Amino acid sequence: MQFSNNVRPLFESGRESGIDRLSDPNLIKFSIGNPPDEGFPIERIKKASQELLESDPCSMLSYSSAGGRADLKQAVKNFLNRRYETVRENDEITITGGGQQAIALAVQLFCNYGDIVLCENPTFMAALDTIKGMGGKPVGVKMENDGIDLEDLEEKMRTLKPRLLYIISDFQNPTGISLPEYKRKEICRLAYKYDVPVLEDNPYYELRYDGEFIPFIKHYDQHGYVALTSSMSKIIAPGLRVGYVVAEGEMGKGFSLLKTAVDLHVSTWAQRISCKLLEDGMEDEIAHLRELYGHRGRLMYSLLQKYCHRDVEFTKPQGGMFIWVTMPKRCDIDAFLDELAQKGVMVVPGRQFCPDGGRDCTSFRLSYSLASDSDCERGIKIIGDLTRKYLGI
Numbered sequence: 001m002q003f004s005n006n007v008r009p010l011f012e013s014g015r016e017s018g019i020d021r022l023s024d025p026n027l028i029k030f031s032i033g034n035p036p037d038e039g040f041p042i043e044r045i046k047k048a049s050q051e052l053l054e055s056d057p058c059s060m061l062s063y064s065s066a067g068g069r070a071d072l073k074q075a076v077k078n079f080l081n082r083r084y085e086t087v088r089e090n091d092e093i094t095i096t097g098g099g100q101q102a103i104a105l106a107v108q109l110f111c112n113y114g115d116i117v118l119c120e121n122p123t124f125m126a127a128l129d130t131i132k133g134m135g136g137k138p139v140g141v142k143m144e145n146d147g148i149d150l151e152d153l154e155e156k157m158r159t160l161k162p163r164l165l166y167i168i169s170d171f172q173n174p175t176g177i178s179l180p181e182y183k184r185k186e187i188c189r190l191a192y193k194y195d196v197p198v199l200e201d202n203p204y205y206e207l208r209y210d211g212e213f214i215p216f217i218k219h220y221d222q223h224g225y226v227a228l229t230s231s232m233s234k235i236i237a238p239g240l241r242v243g244y245v246v247a248e249g250e251m252g253k254g255f256s257l258l259k260t261a262v263d264l265h266v267s268t269w270a271q272r273i274s275c276k277l278l279e280d281g282m283e284d285e286i287a288h289l290r291e292l293y294g295h296r297g298r299l300m301y302s303l304l305q306k307y308c309h310r311d312v313e314f315t316k317p318q319g320g321m322f323i324w325v326t327m328p329k330r331c332d333i334d335a336f337l338d339e340l341a342q343k344g345v346m347v348v349p350g351r352q353f354c355p356d357g358g359r360d361c362t363s364f365r366l367s368y369s370l371a372s373d374s375d376c377e378r379g380i381k382i383i384g385d386l387t388r389k390y391l392g393i
């Protein structure tokens with residue numbers, strides 16, 4: 001059987017989602033960036049679903065406008081613009097099957113087979129699969145403590161002629177790092193200078209529990225080079241599979257045409273639920289999530305400080321779900337991660353996030369989204385003890 005060139009790398013990567021192992025109660029799950037059950041607004045979803053099905057059942061069950069319902073697009077616009085101007089008059093919003101689909105559409109929109117997509121090194125591992133699966137070639141740009149290295153970015157934009165930059169602006173997956181304002185502005189300038197469109201992916205934006213909100217990269221874009229994607233996954237529920245991509249002019253049109261060509265639109269039921277929740281206001285739920293992640297993130301960080309060997313480095317996120325832990329190069333990271341897994345602590349090896357395969361990567365990602373206080377204490381103590389075993393006292 002002849003598969004397309006696009007699909008071959010996916011067979012080779014052989015990555016498992018890990019979701020199926022979630023039900024094992026003996027494991028400490030620092031590997032999965034899922035919202036916890038107590039984060040879902042279950043009662044509100046029930047109520048909205050019941051009310052809408054009773055009052056207007058056919059509009060829940062029928063086709064909706066290609067590319068998404070107008071009322072949901074307006075609700076997304078209001079939501080995104082409530083702090084800073086993000087969506088402008090001539091922007092188009094396309095409702096997508098989560099942010100994941102927006103990544104796929106962006107690659108389809110800009111790349112022919114084998115074209116380069118720049119992304120952070122490390123970056124969201126599922127995005128790497130998506131880029132490859134759509135025929136793009138992900139190439140990593142170095143990261144600094146405050147996000148993408150602008151010099152390396154400019155050099156690669158100039159010399160590699162990429163067709164797209166994929167970048168995660170807040171609480172990056174996997175590092176937890178957020179871009180400062182000056183980098184956001186500079187990314188816009190470089191995108192325009194080198195004619196490289198940008199997909200800004202920001203599903204964690206609302207989950208800031210420390211520091212001030214910074215406008216999206218898109219806010220600083222004067223030339224229509226930046227498309228923004230986010231979703232309901234981290235503020236309502238990922239199972240809805242409702243996301244969106246906002247882009248100006250031709251690019252916005254392109255997303256909408258592609259989405260329509262691929263699968264017409266996202267489930268009408270899910271769109272209507274999302275719309276009702278956004279219209280009725282999500283501030284209380286989002287405040288609850290910030291508190292929840294804030295507690296878990298600060299606790300995990302302080303336990304890493306308490307238990308880990310002094311040569312171990314870890315990021316200090318101001319929101320989101322992830323901490324990136326880096327062992328010194330002298331550590332045998334494979335043996336370390338194997339032993340950690342044997343002890344029942346699930347983490348994600350850093351190399352899975354590296355566009356180049358990350359042979360030298362001695363990092364791993366921790367997610368605190370599902371960690372109860374006691375699991376966090378127990379799991380980080382196991383990690384800390386192991387860091388001392390592998391690095392000496």
Ligand SMILES: Cc1ncc(COP(=O)(O)O)c(C=O)c1O
Nearest residue numbers: 098099100124173231233238243
């Ligand atoms: C950085 C990033 N982008 C996109 C997604 C996809 O989210 P969804 O498709 O559920 O909106 C995730 C999910 O974990 C993510 O971490």
